[in-house]
Amino acid sequence: MPHRQYFTPVLCLGLLLSLSLLKMPSAYGQQSETxxxxxxxxxxxxxxxxxxxxxxxxxxxxxVESLFAIGAGEQIIATTAHSDFPKEASVIPQIGNYARLQIEKIVQLQPDVIIAWKNGNPNEDLSRLAQYHLQVEYSQPITLADVADDILLLGRITGREEQAQQVASRYLEQLHDLQMHYANATPVKVFYELWSRPLRTVANQAWPQQQLELCGASNPFGKASDDYPQVGLEQVLVSLPQVVIQPTMNNSNQADALDWQQWPHIPAAKNNFILHPNADKVHRMTIRMLDEVSVMCEQIEQARQFYQATSRPGSTNESDKT
Known part of the structure; x- marks a missing residue:
């Protein structure tokens, strides 16, 4: 699924507890209701x-990125593929990827705690970890605001509550500012190219869909039944998007990305509103994400102002507003 691949093109455990933790009643084993x-x-x-x-x-x-953000990066002894920010994270040993975890290596490393991605790690592997009585905590950000909760969780785990509170507060303040700034913005029709072959976009509660809504963008496929629906090229062309978003790795062009200039009749291509946000930033549930989303919102705002200007009576480019 796309969410396990970090919405590619960017592709997107521990061991037995110490003896003292294992002796604790039910806290790390089967929990009672109380x-x-x-x-x-x-x-x-x-x-x-x-x-x-x-x-x-x-x-x-x-x-990994969030642990470093609160000053706990040095506590990480292993991680998964594509954990490359900050640069110090690149040298951390890897014990798997989004599709498979190397359980034997995880057990051999004897971690004190494993922090797993509830919605992104393989369920089968997470179940196997439980069989080894490993201490597993779960990250489960669903909404943009959940990033702050995730930061606070990591702060409690690593004994860095104060640092986590500061980071989370700054994040929520930035999120609130963006929400207020674009709350009453005139909708701009935006197509989000998540994947080109097959052509796939975002909808409903998908992470990028929430970002589009934050920017005051209107997604013609936003009400699709799947969060990451496959769509036909003709459907996109008929919808006449005013902006096309193509997230790329490190803002570089992707060889398999669609060349929207092939269809100059769509407003996004005609008016050169093809945006390329950094996929590493917008597709990760971290505080760094909002910085890139803020830039994306500003670019959509530029398109909004352009189309509003061209839609005024007497404008020679009134047809561009479609």
Missing amino acids: AAPPTQALSQALSQKQRQQLRIIALAPHI
Whole structure:
């Protein structure tokens, strides 16, 4: 599924607990109805200093990036493929990718805690980790605001609550500012090219769809039944998008991306509103994402102002507003 591949073209554990943790009643094994949640139990069992020394396996690039953001990057002993930001993350040993985790290597590393991606790691592998009685915490950002909750979770796990609170607060403030800025913006018709062969876009609660809505964009396929629907090229051309978004790796051109200039009748191609945000940033659930989305919103705003100007009575380019 696209969400497990970090919406490619960007492609998108631990071991047995220490003896002291294993002796704890039910907190790390089968929980009773009154047992504390794993993160809470971890906080209660260990001091702040002990949590700051936990050896962590992080099972997704966005988890790695967020751990570094709160100053806990040095605690990571292993991660998965494409965990490349910040640059220090590139040298961390890798024990799998979005499709498969190397369970044996994870067990051999004997991590104190594993932080997994609830919606992105293979369910079968996560179940196997549970069989080894490994301490697993879950990252599960669904909405843009959930990034802040994820940061706070990582802060509790690593004993860096204060740093996490500061990072999360700044993120939510930036998110709120963007929401307010574009809350009443005139919709601009935007097609999001997630994947070219087959042609796939975003809809519903998909991560990029939420970003489009934040920018005041109107997605002609936004109500599709699937979050990442496959669409026909003819459907896109008929919808006459005013802006086309093609996320790329490090803002470089992708060999398999569609050349929209082949269809100069669509407003996006005619008026040169083909945008190329950095996929590494917009497709990862991290604080860095909002910086790139902010740029994307500004570019969509430029298109909005252009089409509003050309739609005024007497404009020689009134047809461009379609």
